[in-house]
Every structure is written in structure tokens, then in C-alpha cells.
Amino acid sequence: MSEVLEINAPGIDAGAIVEEIRATVERKRAEGAYADPRVARAERSNLANLQNDDDFFDFYMSCLRQAFVVDINDFAIIERRARFGKLLVSLKKTIWGLLKFYTYRLWTQQNQINGLLLSALESAEQKHRKRVQELEKRIAALESERH
């Protein structure tokens, strides 16, 4: 999954290693390495720890953006067993065709709902963030007036 970080072991500096890890994560994030629904799912338990962390929220939203669409496209159907290989591939293709026929509409609707929910969440978050910023400014102004 990742290249090995080069660490000079003697006189080890954990803080420097963590900084290197963060730089690697930042670069790989830009390359889309964590645009993965499994990452978004893994972070669900971590949300409470980082609820006041804007960076984390942005990261989590970007994971969700990549993850909300259920892939309903065709995919390569293969068979590793040599015996009856062609027959099994044909059988699987037939089954997939039938499944697709019955589930395509449901998944399309689910994708639409997921997309709408994500948009609503993003717009609510932006609205509240802006509102909080405005309130913080007002509080700061009132406090400076008082002093």
C-alpha cells in the first residue's frame, strides 16, 4: 500500500517520524489514496474525539464524497478454474444480468438519496460554520467594548 519511510534509527525522534508520517499522508491524500469508503467507515468511532477539529471534518467529508456512490457498473467476470471455465463465466454473467435487472433501479435511487444527504450535510455544515464565525466575531467585539 505504501512505500517504506526511511528512518534513521539511532537517536530516534518520534516527533520527527510523526511529522514524516503526516507529510506522507498529506501527499497520498492529495493523490486520492484515502478516498475509500472503508476509511470513512473506520473514522466513525473517531468523530467524537475530533469534533472540534475543522481539518478532520473536511477530511471526513472528502472521504464521504468519494464513498457515497454505490458502484453499479458492470465488472470483469472471470473464472479461475480451468474445467468448465467458459460455462461458469456464462452462468455468472447470466446471474449478474438478472440481478442487475432487478436491483439497478433500487441502487440508483439509493445513490440519489446518498448524494442528496451529503449535499444537505455539507450545506448545513457550511451554514453553521459561518454562523459560529459570525457569533465569535460579535463576542470578541462585545468583550473588547467591555474592557
Place this chain on the structure above:
Amino acid sequence: MGKAQHIAFVVPRLADGSVVGGAETLLRNLAERAAGHGRRVTVLTTCATSHYTWANELPPGRRAVGDIEVEFFPVDGDRNIETFLAIQDRISAGAKVSADDEQAWLCNSVNSRALCAHLAEAGDQYDVIVTGPYLFGLVYHAAKVRPHKTLLVPCLHDEPFAQLKAFREMFSAVRGCMFNTEPERRLAERLYGPPPAGQVAAVVGMGLDDFTVDASAFAARHGISSPYLVYSGRREPLKGTPILIDYLEAFRARNDVDLKLVLTGSGEFPLPPSLVDHIIDVGFVSATEKLEAMAGALAFCHPSVNESLGIVLLEAWLAGTPGIVHAKGEVLRYQCESSNGGLWFKTYPEFEEAVLLLLNNPDAHHALGQAGREYVLREYSWVSVEKRLIDSLDRAGETAQGQDG
């Protein structure tokens, strides 16, 4: 005079056999070490062994447990759990509660009127009363009986409970505090302000004895042939168990590495079906087996953000195993930074990279583990801890005797 000759240790439960817990173990160890220095030590505790039921399972009365004298008192049976939980839920959610509600919560927490009555009637015999952790009604009420000779071992966490007015008053009224780490001392100062002049505010911690174990024994015994992370302690959301489970699941799905997770300790936790064969839950095991599990691990992973010491992380370091902790856990992160014995993560990608680094770079793995081990031997040897403990007790004893007249 001046020395604290007779010291009472007031704890909600006595750490003994299967009754374990970080704070209980800490206080028992401190009591034994003070006794080892020739001080007379009496442990005052309850008859309860379970931190879920708090039922009086042990007979009351005074008897020797190991080398120390222990007096057991019954837990009050008239607590209203519904009231306690209702207020606790509000505090947990960050809601402001009134002073009356704070008192109702503390009065319906775990308490022992018999123990507090003993302190009131016979407390003159003690030069110093050491008590903790801060979160129990019993500790709060015991600290109120003779605050001028009470030393708190608060095991303080940055959590909504710590912000209650009642605890602010308790911290400013007592003779002093013995903290486990410097971040915990700083947290107390942030929450309650600088300590009043003359108050003892020492960082004491807990010492660990060095040990040697076979690092391959645990894996051989349990048929583990791939790298594993280990976590020891209670499994519950507050300890970060869900993060550990979710991260392991994502790591296994995204990487071609057969990474396992070994859990020792107590507490039931639902596992996703995909991980049933990859989490080795050995439950409560002997100290030797726990240390063997730590010694053979790729890393000791402690994702809790609410720790005041993290004894298990120190044990893992003593076993030469690096730590991986949550960046938001101030104490554990401070220990990793101070020791260079562990890495910290804020998000899953950072966790993944840290694990891959330890897997792919044996030199870094070894160097981190050794740095952690050297840190524990330096900072948490019993020689260092005992010196800090005895100094704090004597300082508290001097002033308490002065105030007694």
C-alpha cells in the same frame, strides 16, 4: 517529627486478585511502597469487588492483606441509581447542572458512610490521608472530613465531570495532590487555577519493576504466526476500543498484511464477523502472560484519549515494544514525545502509516521500543517514584501536624 508516620489510603476498591483497575493498582502500590519505607499504612476501602454492581461481597472489618493492614467498610446500600445515572448523563453530555444536582450525583455515587464516620472519629491517628481517584462520591466525601491532611491522587481526566464546582472546591480545599504525570498536573491547573500557596502539587506516578519474558512465548502458545497489535485493559468506548476495532478492520481490508489484534483484560465488546478470526481475546490473564503478549507485539496500541498515567503503555515499553496512541490523548502522547518510544495518530491514514512503518522498518521498531524502555527505567523506577512519594507524604504531614496544633 515532621514525617508522616501513619498514613491512611482511602480507595473505593482494593486491587487484589481479579479486582484490578489502573487507579486501584496505583494506590495499592503506593501504599505498599510507603509501608516498605517503615511508615505505618492502613488501607480503608469498601467491601465491594465489582465496579459494575458495587455489591458488598467481602466481610467488613480489619485484617491483613499481603503485607498491609486493610479495613473494609460496607458500601451504602441506599443509593438511587436512577437519579445518579440521570444526572451523570446530563453531565456527560456537557450540560450545566446546578450545585444541588452535583451534590445529588455525588451522594448517589459509590459512598460509604461507615468509612467517613471512621475518618471523622478516628482520623486523628493518621498523619496523612491519601485518597483517589477523584470521580467517586466516596473520595469526595472522605476528602471533606479532614481536608487539611488529605492528599489526592486524582487520576484526573479532561472530561465534563472534572469541571464540576464540587471538584473545584475539593481540589482547592485539600492539602495537596499527587499527580501521575506532568500533563495531569497542568490539566488541574487549567481547570482549577494555580494551587493555593503551600499546597503540595507533586508528580509522583507509579514505579515498575523490570522483568524479562520470552517474546515468542505468547505467539507460540496461541498459534499466532503473523504480526499483531496488543491492547490490555478494559474494553469500552471510553478506552477507545471501537476505534481499535474499526481501524483494524480497515487496515486488513486495505493492506495485504495479516495483522492480528490481541486483547487482554475485561469487558465484552461486539466484534464484526470479518474480524472474529483475527482478534485473539484472551481475557484476564496472568501478569506474565500479559507481558509476554506485549513483548511479542508489533506495537501496543492505546487509543484512549482519557488516561492519567497509562500503566499498560509503560509495561509495554519495559517489554521493549513501541506504542501507538491517539494524538488527542494528552498524557499518552506526552509520554510518547518524552520517551521517543511511540507514535501518535489523529486519523486512520496516520494510524495506517504508523503500522506500516513499524512493519517495514525493523530498525525503527527496535529503536522506538528501546527508547521507551530506557524512559521507563529512568522515570518510573521505584527508586525515583518512592523518593517523590515519600517527599510528598512528609511535606503534607509536616503542615497537617502544624494545623492540628
